[in-house]
Amino acid sequence: MKKEIFPKQIYNPVTMAGAGIAILSFGLIIFLFILDFFSTEENTYMGILTYIIIPTILIIGLILIAYGVLRERRRERKGKIREQRFPVIDLNNSKKRAAFLTFSVGTIVLLLFSAFGSYKAYEYTETDKFCGTVCHEVMEPEYTAYKDSPHSRVGCVGCHIGSGTSWYVKSKFSGAYQVYSVLFNKYSRPIPTPVKELRPAEGTCEQCHTPSHFYNEKKVDHTYFLSDENNTSSKLSMLVKIGGGKSELGSIEGIHWHVNPDNIISYIYTDERRLEIPWVKVTSKDGKETIFRDKRLQFDDKNLNRENLRVMDCIDCHNRPSHIYHQPDKSINELLSKNIIDKSLPYIKSISVEVLEDKYETKKQALEGIEQKISDFYQSNYPELYKTKGDQIKSATEVVKKIYARNYFPYMNADWKHFPDNISHVYTPGCFRCHDGNHVSEDGKLISKDCNSCHLIISQTDSKGINQTDLSGLKFKHPNDNLGKSIEDHLCTDCHGGDAERPGRD
Known part of the structure; x- marks a missing residue:
């Protein structure tokens, strides 16, 4: 008769199956850990397997072991009076001693590995690859934009969670619903913006950027191209008044006046994307409050939704600091100015923007369509040019396709129209x-519309090549001379706006 090492309650199908699962899982964890340790490249799915999925299976195996033993004891005692409430561990019995030592040592080892695995799981779920690639199709637009952004070296959790336990716990509860949404196809297309659960800027942005710091004017140069046959160019230089500062060090001015600690600006928005703001309150350092109301709207303050009351911070203007979707007009202007696209190609600005803005069902269809449409345009309208400058046309086409791949995601309905960028006022x-x-x-003060409040145009060249320079400031003149003074009564977005839900205001 074969000698049994462990008590007979262990030798049952459920316990043996649980032991098999636990041992196999443990072996796989060790193997994958070694593989991950010596691997030169990060693998998203290996991390999920090693530190999340397989440890969960291992725990299930351990539960089955315990359940099988208890189940076997109940079967043995069925119909009998229970003499002891709990099992007796007699270390003088060699079988029970072997089982106890095996279980104790195994438990300690597994606890150590579980603690290590838990930490690795926590560490892994905080990585950019986990955030951006696990839910590949859902997060592809955001992750693609993030990798090409000024904050690409700042981890996702640095902005979306920040430091501290409370926001970590909140993010995990939010993340649990997001996992459910992905598994059961319940997520929105595109992802709603702004993120309501986003931590206030003082806990994220202001860990690196100081609102009270004063910045001098920054010179910014723009080159624009008209959508005409010659891609007529014009240039504009301006000083952007970044400003900021502390009152005790002098005057507070410029754009960063809005987030200076000496001022508190709060507002009420009436739409989910915070584009409609009929009510603004400014509280100065001495506690004086001034309320501004949109005179075009008839409303009572009592009827405003106080749940939509928000204190202004960095994110109200810098609302796309990392996930930036570039406008086609702006992208083509920049590439033409750098000679990456040949500006001598007739109507290249116009046709490029047109094919980018066309509707496509898939990215594959878009890339094929862009190539076909640009090729057809030049073959039909400029056949001789197509022969002599075929390489330049092909090069321009490839650049336009890259712009599309970087900024348009048909599956998620994600592009610049669905994600307005509040840092400027041309396109949104x-x-x-x-x-x-x-x-x-109430006392007649007006929130100024004067362009020189935030920037000063010091030089501009019109479509005829005539340059004007004045360090005291110039009045903006639109590159399209045909518009004349009619633009003075309109906002930039009335023509340039392409908001999917709100193309501009009257």
């Missing part, structure tokens, strides 16, 4: 959400 309302000349206080 941005500054003009409040600085539209319509927000007035």
